[in-house]
Amino acid sequence: MGAMPRVAQPNGSEEAQEPVALLGNLIRTSVLRFLRANPDATSASISEALGVRSTTIHAYLSDLERAGLVIADPPNMGERRGIWVKYRANDEAITDLYLRLGLAIGEF
Template sequence: MPRLAQPAGSEDAQDPIALLGNLVKAAILRYLRSNPDVTIGRVCDALELGPTTIQPRLNELEAAGLVIADPPTVAGASRKGVWVKYRTNNEAVTDLYLRLGMAIGEF
């Protein structure tokens, strides 16, 4: 028996829902779309959440290509002492939004 029920025809919705199906991640994307090139501190202040909540989700969004970090994450390298600025990858976010819309029959 599968852990999660997956209705027939829902395959196209799986990635968009997994990436956007979290209120914190959606709020991060919403904030970064209107406030590009900000540090994690600004994101935390705006969303009234701590860095231990925001950072893992920023990392997930960056790994998925939805958020761009400057300087970018380099595997195995530390960014301690570096002010990282984040912005959305607007093309990737729009593509994900359209894929979700198609999956639910909106487009």
């Protein structure tokens, strides 16, 4: 008998894979919601507002920044020790991802 796949992926679900991976997490969606309401927030203010440890927030911000859903100032060009980074939501990219998810589930 063959090995079972780690994650089941139904036929035709390819279009939903990225939107679900990026938005299908409560912390990520909470960070995006917070940044849409509070542009130019620091990771500390996000951590405090959401009641989530700063190390966790940093990890999710990095993921969201790599995905283009969050814009950092200054951008991540390596080490940022001692620099206050401000984050804001990339509304255009978030809307695009939302629409792609809607298309994938047959909403649009």
